[in-house]
Amino acid sequence: MESSVAEYYNNVNNNGSSSSQSQTSTCMQKFRLYETQSNFYMIGRNKSRIYWRVLKIDRLDPFELNIREDSTTYTEFECSELLRRIHEGNKSTGGLKFVTACYGIVGFVKFLGPYYMLLITKRRRIGAIFGHNVYAVSKSEMIPLPNSSVNPSIADFRKENRYKKLLSSVDLTKDFFFSYSYNVMCSLQKNLYNNEPGEVLYETMFVWNEFLTRGIRNHLKNTLWTVALVYGFFKQASFSVSGRSFKLMLIARRSRHYAGTRYLKRGVNEKGSVANDVETEQIVFEDVSDGFPTQITSIVQNRGSIPLFWSQETSRLNLKPDIILSKKDQSYEATRLHFENLVERYGNPIIILNLIKTQEKKPRESILRQEFANAIDFINKDLSEENRLRFLHWDLHKHSRSKSTNVLLLLGKVANYALTLTGFFYCRVTSALRPEECMSWPSSENIDDGDMLPLKYSNDTEDIYRSERNYSGENNVANGNHSVKPPTFQRGVLRTNCIDCLDRTNVAQYAYGLAALGSQLHALGIKDSPKIDLDDPLADELMSLYERMGDTLAHQYGGSAAHNKIFSQRRGQWRAATQSQEFFRTLQRYYSNAYIDAEKQNAINIFLGHFQPQPGKPALWELGSYQHYRGRNGETIMDEDGRSLFKRSFSDGNILWQSESPVMAKNGKQEKSLNSTLPGLSESSPEISTCESILPQCLEDSSSGTCKETAVLKPVEFSSLNVGMASITLTLSTWTVFHRPEILARMNHLMGHQFLQALRSLVFHWRMLLTV
Template sequence: MASTLPYRDINVHASSSYYAFSSPSSPNAPTLVIDRPSGDFRLSEGKVLGAKRVSSIAGILGIIRLRLDRYVVVITKTQTMGRLRGQMVHRVVATEFLPLRDPQVRDPDEDTYLSLLKTFLKNGPMYFSYTMDLTNSFQRQAEKDLAEPLWKRADDRFFWNRFIQTDLIEYRLGASQRSSLRQSVGSHPEVDPFILPVMFGMLRITNTSVKGNPFTFALITRRSRHRGGTRYFSRGIDDKGNVSNFNETEQIVIFNDDASAGMAGYAGDGFQNGRIPGNPGKEVHILSYIQTRGSVPVYWAEINTLKYTPKLQVRGVDSAVPAAKRHFDEQIKTYGDNYMVNLVNQKGREVRVKEAYEEMTRLLVSTPAENTMPSPSTEQQFHVVEPAEKHQEYDRLHYVYFDFHNETKGLRWHRAQLLLDQLHQPLLKQQYFHGVDMPGDKLGRMEVRNRQTSVVRTNCMDCLDRTNVVQSMLGRWTLTRMLIDLGFLRTGENASDDAAFEHLFRNIWADNADVVSRSYSGTGALKTDFTRTGNRTRAGMLQDLNNSCSRYLQNNFTDGPRQDAFDLFLGAYQRSSSDTTYVDRRPVLIQSMPYILAGCLFFIFISIFTRRLPNATVWPLRLMTMLCLGVAIWTARFIWTHGTLYVNWPKLNTPPWATEGYQDAMSSVRHDPVIGSFIRGHERGRSEARLGYLEEGKKRKE
C-alpha cells in the first residue's frame, strides 16, 4: 500500500536526460523520474542508473513553466517551528530551481522571471508539515477523511503551491501530460508522497502557562492564494468572488500536548499520520477559534499617481452583486453566519468604501433593518444592518460598522472595548471548536465536543493595522472564555491578569500584524506598539511614520515586480514565448525626466558647496545654476503632474485602471506646451501596440 503522507527525506539524482527523486527511508517505494527536457513523468521500480546524486531535499515545491523552460522547484533548507499534537511543523528557508533544459541561450525576460520568483520565495513566509494538514483549521480537520493523501485533504484556498503542483497532481490522477489531449492514462497513487502542500502566512507555536496551568499556544494565519497580490494592485473583489488579502487566523490552545515526545516518523512509519500520542493518563484537549479578514467585497481600486494618497475609484455596486454572492456563498458554507465588522472611516475619502459595503449588504440581505447607535464623542459609533426576518441564505450576514479612528483618537485605545461590548452576544453564540484526541486511534481522529458556528470577518481599508488590533482583542476575550469553560480560571478572571502570558500574547499578535502587513504592503504593520504594550507611544508613532514613508516608496516603485512574482507563482499569468514584457516603451524624453532632475540637482548641490578661486568669474556659474534650478523645478512639476507615467506598474497583468491612467497621462503630455510637440513628432510607432505591456491583455488563470 502506497504511503499517503509526504516523504520527509528525498534524494535527488541528476543526469543529462532526467532527474530522479527517491526516499531512502522507503527503499521499496518507486522512484519518481522526470525526463529532460520534455518534463514527462514516470515511475521506476528499480534503481535508476547513470545518474549522480546531487543533493538531499526536504520536498518538491512544484514545477513551474517560464518563457523558455520548465523548472523543478525543490526545498533545500527548512526551519523547525515546533509541534502541534506531537507533529512537527517546518518553515521553508531556502529553495533551488532545477532546469529541465541545459541553458543554451540567455534570455533577459527568463532571467527576470527567475529573479522575481527567487526573491519571492526567499521572502515569503511558507510553512508545511509532513504529518498534519496546516491548510485546514482543526474544526475542518475533524471533518476530513484522514485516510486520504495529505494533498487531497488540503483546503484549496490555502494550498499555496497548488498551481505549481498541477503537473504532479495531474500525473497522479492519470491525466495526460499533454494539455491538448487530457486523456486518462491510469492513476499513480505512488506519487502521493511527492506532493507536499505548503501554506503561506504566519505561524507561531510556544509552550506557556496561565496562572500555573501549562498549555501549547499557537497562532496560524493562512493567506488565500486566490487574488493574491500587493496593496494597491489588488483591491476589492473579482468576478469569481475572491477578495484581496483574504486571511484566516486560527488561535489554538492545546492542553496535555506531549511536546517532549520524540520526532514523528517518516511517511509510512508508526501511526498512519505520524502522530505520537500525548500523556496517556490525561485527555489531550484542542481548542481553536477562527477569525477572517478580507478586502471590502465590491469593485474598487486605488490608483497610484505618486501622490501620497492615491485616487480612490469605486465602480458600480450593483454590478458586483453576483461576485459578492459567490464570495459569501463560500463564506457561509465554510464558516456559518458572518459578522462583518467594518472599521473604515466615516468621513473623508474612505467613506465611499463604507457606503459601498453597506449598499452591498442591503442588496444581499432581504428586508434589511438598520440601526444607528450614537456616541457622545462622535456622530456615529455603530451602524448595524441586520435582516428583519430570515428568509434566505444571505440573511446570515450581519453588518456592524465601528468608527475606529474617531473612537480611539487622542490615544484613547481603551474605547475599542466598545466594539467588544457590541459583539458580546454574537461571540457567546458562535462558540469555539473543542476537540479531544481519541486514544489509540491510528489516524489521529478527534472527538468533537463543541463547534464554532459563525465567524467575525473584520476589515479596514487594507485589512492590516486596525483589523489586527480588533482581532487580537477578540482573540483575548475568547481565550479567557476557553480557560473559564475548562475550569482553569474563575468567572471574572482574565487571561491578561497573568503578566507574563499577556506579554507573550501581545507580541505574538503583533508579529502576526507585521507578517500579514509585510506580505501585502511591503512593511510591518502600524500601531503594533499598542498591540505589544497596550499603550500608544511616541516611539511607536515614529515607527509608524517610518513605515508609512517606506510604504509610499514601495507601493509606487517596487510593488509592481512583487505583483508580477505573485502572478507567476500563483498561475495568474499565462506566459508566451513571444513576450517582450520588460521592454520600457515610454517615449525616451519621458523616461529621461528623472535623470534630468537628478542631474540638475547634482549640479546645483556642487555649485553651492564647491569652493571657488578668488579671481574666478562668477556670473557664468550663477547663470548655469539658475538655469538648472528652473529645469529642476519644471521636471519635478512634470513628474508630479504625470505621476502615473512613473509608477512601477505590474508588467504581466497590468490593472485596467493603470492602462486608463497611462492613456490619460499620455494624452495630457501630448498637449503639453513645452514637450508636447516632441512627443507627437518622435513617439516611436504611436499605435495601440505602443502601449506595450499596458495593452497586452493578459488574462488571469486560476
Template sequence: MASLNPFRDINVTASETHYTFRSPSTPDAPALVVARPSGDIKLTDSPKPGGKRVTSIAGILGIIKLRLDKYIIIITKAQLVGRIRGHMVYKVLATEFLPMRERQLHDADEDLYLTLLRTHLRTGPMYFSYTFDLTNSFQRQSAADLAAPLWQRADDRFFWNRYIASDLIDLRSSNPAVDPYILPTFFGFLTIATTAINSTPCTFILITRRSRHRAGTRYFTRGLDVAGNAGNFNETEQIIVLGDSAGGLGGHGFSAQNLSPANTKSSLDSEQAQVFSHVQTRGSIPVYWSELNTLKFTPTLQIKGIDHALPAARKHLSEHIRLYGETHLVNLINQSGREAHIKAAYESAVKLLTPAPSEHQESSFVTPERFREIAPTGTAAGGLLDRLYYVYFDFHHECRNMQWHRAQLLLDKLPLGEHRYFHSVGSGHMASVKSWQTGVVRTNCMDCLDRTNVVQSIIARTVLAQQMIDAGVIPPGTNTAAYTNFEALFRNAWADNADVVSRAYSGTGALKTDYTRTGVRTKAGAIADASNSATRYIRNNFADGPRQDAFDLFLGVHLPSPSTGPLRLSTDRRPVLVQAVPYLFAAAAFFLLAALLLPRGAAPQPLPIGVFALCWLGVGVWAAGFLVRFGVLYVKWPVLNPPQFCVEAVLKAGKEVERDVVVGRWVAGGGEGALKGHRVRKSVFGIEKLEEGKKRIE
C-alpha cells in the same frame, strides 16, 4: 499501497537525461523520474542507473514552466518551528531550481521570471508539515477523510503551491503512488510556544493562512474579482492545547540535511489533551473598487457600480457563510473623507444582498454614527444570506489617541458567545468534539492591516478568556491578561502576526505594534510608524509592480508563453523625454542649491548667477508640475498581468502627454501596437496587456 503522508527525506540524482527522486527510508516506494529536457514525469521501480547525487532535500514544491525551460523547485533547507499535537511543523528557508536543459538558455525575460520567483520564495513565509494538515482549521480537520493522502485533504484556498504541483497532481490520476511526493505548503504566519496560564501548562498556537486566490500587493488587489475572491483574504486560527507539552522545539533545530524519521518522532503526553480553537477572517471590502497610484501620498479611489459587483459579492459572502457559518461583517473604515465613499458602497451591497434587511444607527457625542447595523429580519428567508450581519464601528473616533480599550464597545455588538468555539478532547479517531464554532467575524479596514489587527487581537483575547474559564483554568470573571508571562507571549504573537500579514501585502510591518506588544505608545513606536508609512509610499509606487508579478507567476495567474522572440518585459518603452523628467527635476534642484550655497568668485560671470538660478527654477517648476500631472507614468506597474484600471490610466495619461504643448510633439505615436508577433495592447508609456498569459481557470 502508497503512503498517505509526504516523504520526509528525498535524495536527488541528476544525469544528462533525467532527474531521479527517491526516499532512502522507503526503498520499496517507486522513484520519481523527470525526463530531460522534456520535463515528462513518471514513477518507476527501476530507475536508470547513472548520474550523480545532487543533494538530500526536504521536499518538492513543484514544477513550473517558464518561457524557455521547465524547472523543478525543491526545498533544500527547512527549519523546525514547533509541534502541533506531536506533529512536526517546518518553515521553508531555502529553495533551489533544477533546470530541464543541461545547458541552460538565457534571455532577459527568462532571467526576469527566475528573479521574480526566487525573490518570492526568499521573502514569502511558507510552512509545511509531513503529517499534519496546516491548511485546515482543527474544526475542518475533524470532518476530514483521514484515508485520503495529505495533499487531498488540504484546503484548496490555502494550498499555496497548488499550481506548481499540478504536474504531480495530474500524474496522480494514473498512479496514486505519486502521493508522497506532493507536499502542500501554506503562506502566512505561524507561531507555536509552550507556556502556562494560571500555572496550567499549555501550548499556544497562532496561524494565519493567506488565500492563493486574488493574492497580491496593497494597491493592485483591492476588492473582488468576478469569481468572488477578495483581495488580502486571510484566515487566522488561535489554538490552545491543554495536557500536551509536545509543542516546543525541545532545544533542537532541524534542516533538510537532518530530517530523518528518527529525528521526527514525537509522542503526546496524554491522549486526553484538550484542543480549543477559534477562527477569524479578514478580507478586502467585497465590491469592485481600486485605488490608483499617481505618486500622490493618497491614491485616487475608484468604485465601480454596485449592481455590477452584486453577483461577485453574493458569491463571496455565500461561500464565506457556507465555510464558516453565521458571518458578522465588521467594517472599521472612516465615515468621512474619501473612505466614506467605499463605506457607502459596502453598505449598499449588503442591504441589497440581505433578505428583508433591518437597519439600526447609533450616534455618539462626536459623530452622528458610532455604529450602523444591518441584519435580516426574523422572518427573512434568503438561503445562506439570511445568516449575514453587518456592523460598522467608527474606530477612528472612538479609539483615537490610542484608546483601543474602547473597541470593547464593538465586542458588545458581536455575539461571540453564540458563535462558540471548537473544543475537542483526545486525538485522531478517538477525539471527542465537545463544542463547534458556528459563526465567525470577518473584519476589514481599508487595507485589512492596522485597525483590523487591533480588533482581531481583542476578539481573540475575549474568546480565549471564555475558553479558559470554561476549561476551569482561570476563575470566572477574570481574563488571561492578568497572567504577566502569558500576556507578553500573547501580545508578541499577535504583533508578529500583524507584521507578517502587513509585510506580505504592503511591504512593511504593521503600524502601532509597539502598543500591541507593550500596551504603551512610545516615541520609538511613533518614529517606526512614520518610517513604515514613508517606506510603504516608496514601495507601493516603485516596488510593488514586480512583487505583484511574482505572485501572479508563482500562483499561475500569468502563464509564460513559449515564444520565438523576446518580449523584453523589463524594457522601458516610455519616450526618452518622459523618462528624463525626474532627472531634470533632480538636476534643477542640484543647480539651485549650488547657486545658493556655493561661494561666488570675484571675477565677472558670463551668465549672472541670478539668471542661472532663475532658468533652473523654471525647469524645476515645469518638471515638478509634469510629475504631478502625469504621476501614473512613473509608477512601477505590474507587467505580466496589469490590472485593467492601470492600463486605462496609463493610456489616458499617454494621450494627454501627446497633447502637451511642451513635449507633445516629441512623444506622439503611442497607442495600440504589436510586439514581435504577440498581440499586445500597449502604449509607448510603459505598460502593456499581453493576451498570452491570461489568468488560468482551474
C-alpha cells in the same frame, strides 16, 4: 502518542484528496536527487526508513515534462542495489551522480525555455500539532531539467533570466510553511471533523504552489513527492496559568485567489474573491502525559478587503490616493458571491466588523462605508432573519483619538458578542482514539436546535461541563478507560476589515483572540472564568503574538510593518518613539507601494500561474506594471474584474456615485443590546454627502470663467510630526522632482534620489532632537 494520534490527519494521496485509509508510515519526508545523462532519479523515504520509493524524471526532452513513478516499494537495501545497477548501466556516459538532498518538491515551471524543478533543500521545524511537525523553508533551489547537450537555445535568454529572477524574488524562506502529515492548509475543525471525502487539498485557496505542482500531480495522480506550501504566519508559544502549562498556536493563511500588493489588489473580483483575504486560527491545547485525555480547542476569524469594486491608483505624488468606486454593480453579485463563499467555508452567521472612518473632511473611506452598508442591506433582503449578515460598524480611528475611550475594552465587548454567536471548536481525545471515532459524532446539520453546538458563551453562561452533561451523545473510548465528551463546533465567523485590513484590523483581531482565549482556557479547565483582563500578563503575551502576526501580514501586502500605535500605548511606550516609528513605517510603506510593488505583483503573478510566458508574445513587464493579470499564455488584455486594461500615473480624484436606496437598520435584540453599550457602534448607514468628480479636472480660469483641462502639480506635504517643542515638516516638491528641463534623466531616479536625501535629512534631525 505520535503514531496513534497521527491517524487523525489524513495523509495526502490520490491527487491530494483526503483518505482515512492512509497512514503516516507512507509519508515521505526526506529525498535524495541523483542524475545521469538521460534522467534524474529522486529517492524518497519515510521517517522510519522502511518505506522507499523512486521517481524518474526525463532529461532528454527539453520541451515536455516527463515523469514516471516506480510502483515498487523498496527496502533500504533494495534501493541501494537499484542505484548501483543504474550507475553500472550508465558508466559510459558518466554514471550516476549525487545532486542534492532535499525535503520535497515545490513544483515545476517553464518560461520561454526548458522546465525547472523547484526543491526545498533546507527546512526548520517551527511547531507541532499533536506530534505532527510543521516546517518552514530555510533554503530552496531551482534546477533545470534538460542536460547541457540537449538544452534548447533560447531566442531571448535575457527575458528567460528575468523570469527566473522574478520567480526567485518570491522568497520561500519568508512566511511559507508546510507539514507532511497534517493538513496545515485547513483549520483544526475541518481536519478532525468536516473534511470532505475526495476533496483535492492542493486546489484549496490556501495552497500557494497549486499551479507549480499541477504538472506532477496530473502525471502521478498523487502528492507523495510534493509539499503544499501555505503563505502567511505560523507561531507556536508555551504559556502557564496557575501552574498549568498550555500551548498556543497562531496561524494565518493567506488566500492565493486575487492575491497581490496593496494598491494593485483592492476590493473584490467577479468571482467574489477579495484582496488580502487571510484566515486566522488560534489553537490552544494542554500538554499532558500519554494515557490521559487530551483536549484541544481552536477559533477561526477572517480578514479581507471591502467586497466592492474599488481601487486606488498607485501614486508617487500622493501619500493617500483617492478611492475610486470603479464599477457600479446594481445587484451586488460579486459581493453576494463573496459572502456565499464565507458561508460555505464557515457556516452562518457571518458577522462583519467594519472599522473604517464615518466622517472625513474630504470623503475617502466614508464613501466605501456608505456603499458597503447599501450592499449588505440589499443582500439581506433575500436572506432569512436567521441567516442575514450581521453588519457592525465602529469607527476605530475616531474613538482611538479620544482619551476617554478604551479601544481594546470596547472591542472586547464586540468580540464577546461575536463569540456568543459563533462558538468555537472543542474536542477531547485520547492517544488511542482513531479517526472513525472522532468522525462518528452527528453532523451539525442533524443536531436539534435545542442541543445545538457550539456552546454559546457569555459571562453568565453555564459551565461547559454542566452543559455537555445534558447532551446524550457521550461515548466511551474503545478501551473503556476514559469518557470522551462530544466536541463543540464553531459555526459562522467574524470578518473584520478596515481599508487595508492591516493596522486597525489587527487590533480588532487581537481583541477577538483575547476573548476567545479566555473561553478556550475555560473549556480546557485551566481557568475558572472565561474572561481575561486586559491587565493580565497573559493578555500582554497574546498581544505580542498578534503584533508579530500583524507586522508579517503588513509586510506581505503593504510593504512595511503594521502601525501599532494602540499596542504601543498599551505598553506605555514613549510617545515620541512611537510617533517616529509610525512615521518611518508610513515612509517605508509609501516607498514600497510607489517603487517596489509593481515588480512584486509581477512575481506573484508568475508564481501563481496568472501569467504564463510564450515565445513571440509580449513579456509580463511590457504590459504595464499597474495591470492585474489573469490571462494565460501571455495573452492578457483584461483584468480579473473583466475591465479593459489601461495605465494611469496619477489619481484622478474620487469617482463615485450616489446610492439609490437608503439602508434600513434591522437590529435584533442582541444587536440592540450591544449597540447600547458601545458608543459609535451601529448597523445603520450614516448620512454621507457625496459629489460627482469630473475627469479630467475642470479648473475655472479666473479671467475668462471658462473651463480648462489642466494638469496641476502641487507639492506633496507629509504631516507634521510633533516631538515636544520641535516640529518636523517634510515637503517634497513634485515640480522639482519631475520637471527638470535642464537635465536629461529618468524620473524615477530623480524621485528616488530626492526621497533618499529627504530620509537622510530626517534621520539627522531626529538624532539632533534625541540628544537635546
